[in-house]
Amino acid sequence: MTIIVKGLNDQRYERTLQLIANLFYEDTKLTISDEVEEDALVVSIKTDIEGNKITAYAELEDPVLTAKRSAQYIEKETEKESFKQNKNAVSHVFLSILQEYTGITQKWGVLTGIRPTKLMHKQKMLGTSVIDTRTHLKQQYLITDEKIDLMEQIVGRQLKMIPDLYELQDEVSIYIGIPFCPTKCAYCTFPAFAIQGKLGKVSAFLAGLHYEIQETGRWLKERGVKITTIYFGGGTPTAITAEEMDALYDEMYRSFPDVKTVREVTVEAGRPDTISPDKLDVLNKWEIDRISINPQSYTDETLKAIGRHHTVQETIDKFHLSREHGMNNINMDLIIGLPNEGVSELQHSLNETEKLMPESVTVHTLSFKRASEMTLNRDKYKVADRNEVEKMMNLAQEWTNDQGYVPYYLYRQKNILGNLENVGYAMPGEESLYNIIIMEEVQTIVGLGCGAASKFIDHATGKITHFSNPKDPKSYNDGFMDYTKKKIDYLEALFPKKAQKS
Numbered sequence: 332m333t334i335i336v337k338g339l340n341d342q343r344y345e346r347t348l349q350l351i352a353n354l355f356y357e358d359t360k361l362t363i364s365d366e367v368e369e370d371a372l373v374v375s376i377k378t379d380i381e382g383n384k385i386t387a388y389a390e391l392e393d394p395v396l397t398a399k400r401s402a403q404y405i406e407k408e409t410e411k412e413s414f415k416q417n418k419n420a421v422s423h424v425f426l427s428i429l430q431e432y433t434g435i436t437q438k439w440g441v442l443t444g445i446r447p448t449k450l451m452h453k454q455k456m457l458g459t460s461v462i463d464t465r466t467h468l469k470q471q472y473l474i475t476d477e478k479i480d481l482m483e484q485i486v487g488r489q490l491k492m493i494p495d496l497y498e499l500q501d502e503v504s505i506y507i508g509i510p511f512c513p514t515k516c517a518y519c520t521f522p523a524f525a526i527q528g529k530l531g532k533v534s535a536f537l538a539g540l541h542y543e544i545q546e547t548g549r550w551l552k553e554r555g556v557k558i559t560t561i562y563f564g565g566g567t568p569t570a571i572t573a574e575e576m577d578a579l580y581d582e583m584y585r586s587f588p589d590v591k592t593v594r595e596v597t598v599e600a601g602r603p604d605t606i607s608p609d610k611l612d613v614l615n616k617w618e619i620d621r622i623s624i625n626p627q628s629y630t631d632e633t634l635k636a637i638g639r640h641h642t643v644q645e646t647i648d649k650f651h652l653s654r655e656h657g658m659n660n661i662n663m664d665l666i667i668g669l670p671n672e673g674v675s676e677l678q679h680s681l682n683e684t685e686k687l688m689p690e691s692v693t694v695h696t697l698s699f700k701r702a703s704e705m706t707l708n709r710d711k712y713k714v715a716d717r718n719e720v721e722k723m724m725n726l727a728q729e730w731t732n733d734q735g736y737v738p739y740y741l742y743r744q745k746n747i748l749g750n751l752e753n754v755g756y757a758m759p760g761e762e763s764l765y766n767i768i769i770m771e772e773v774q775t776i777v778g779l780g781c782g783a784a785s786k787f788i789d790h791a792t793g794k795i796t797h798f799s800n801p802k803d804p805k806s807y808n809d810g811f812m813d814y815t816k817k818k819i820d821y822l823e824a825l826f827p828k829k830a831q832k833s
């Protein structure tokens with residue numbers, strides 16, 4: 332689909348409008364131009380500012396459709412700040428026109444960001460009432476009541492689990508990335524390298540990771556900064572041997588400050604084919620609170636098609652084995668929209684999940700991320716259409732509700748099928764604290780290991796600085812000392828030494 336937006340003469344609109352167009356069409360090419368191309372959908376937009384009022388008008392010629400939006404206009408300190416109001420008004424009319432033209436209602440309105448619940452937290456921090464927050468979200472972003480209800484439910488659960496969510500800035504959380512998996516799944520864009528034949532690389536990588544843990548731990552201890560949560564992800568952190576896991580957790584306890592008081596330590600054991608009794612013993616020995624065993628689907632053909640190389644039965648067996656070894660907080664991920672899957676396959680997956688009743692279930696919607704094998708070979712994979720995906724989402728929502736799970740975090744992705752969201756559900760009281768903290772961006776996260784993304788949050792200015800370790804073990808091994816130093820420099824700036832008492 333080619334869309335031309337006439338009348339704006341300012342390229343700063345292009346990205347915002349492109350993101351909105353992507354909500355309606357796959358592979359959209361949007362241009363801000365007064366030159367019309369044949370077969371393009373042409374939308375004319377203009378804005379008027381009069382006193383303290385801004386009005387945007389949009390018009391489609393064939394069929395004739397119009398939209399108008401008026402809002403208060405406040406002159407801000409910078410032109411850039413003021414321009415945001417133009418962008419919002421233009422987004423409103425552009426969305427309205429496309430909704431009418433396609434007959435599709437966007438339940439998240441003009442919102443294209445990843446973390447909608449952050450907007451609600453922001454209003455809470457400002458002390459805005461519930462009613463005024465609802466009105467603001469509806470008027471400013473055109474979010475529907477259904478989605479605002481969901482946001483309220485999630486924000487409520489998050490504050491129940493972490494009552495001091497807005498006061499965590501003096502602590503940090505830690506993410507540790509282990510970049511190995513038994514094989515690479517077809518939809519994967521994570522740093523994940525098939526482990527077979529890479530044993531030399533694994534030990535070199537782990538040596539670097541131990542160093543990062545030691546140095547970061549030393550700095551945190553010296554500066555008196557506590558850790559709120561620790562999360563081992565990847566890859567699959569249980570892809571390494573039981574001895575390597577044991578040495579890693581030993582390092583964690585020795586190097587990090589006061590691991591006994593850390594509120595939650597999670598280890599993703601995503602691939603069932605990596606779980607064994609000796610590894611479960613190690614997880615138990617170090618009192619790991621929460622693990623993830625991810626079925627993704629309970630249909631063997633699907634697992635084969637996406638390159639998981641494990642069977643449904645293996646997921647079920649490893650779940651029971653983990654329970655026998657005392658794991659009492661298990662998360663299971665399901666993916667909606669996997670190749671050749673529709674409502675009936677999802678229903679089957681939910682029926683099977685019901686027999687296990689893990690403490691939490693995360694429902695992802697498959698997104699065609701750019702680098703994955705599935706995107707490169709899109710023709711090979713038949714996936715459900717927008718309507719079917721929406722039905723599947725609703726089914727998952729009803730099922731979780733019937734089983735007593737509550738939604739506790741959500742995030743949206745670009746290129747997600749049907750413009751829906753990923754939702755984490757949990758039994759009340761079993762929600763992952765790390766997931767809440769990372770999703771709401773309330774605290775600095777220090778990423779250690781391959782592909783680990785750090786987020787340094789300056790609470791005085793709200794500025795978030797991102798820093799990522801390299802995704803491949805070779806580059807990581809070449810530069811881990813340098814990356815550790817850079818992160819400690821960021822931390823130094825954010826957590827200055829407290830003045831000595833005289």
Ligand code: SF4
Nearest residue numbers: 512515516519523566
């Ligand atoms: S198990 Fe997860 S990290 Fe590993 S290849 Fe599959 S999707 Fe990627």
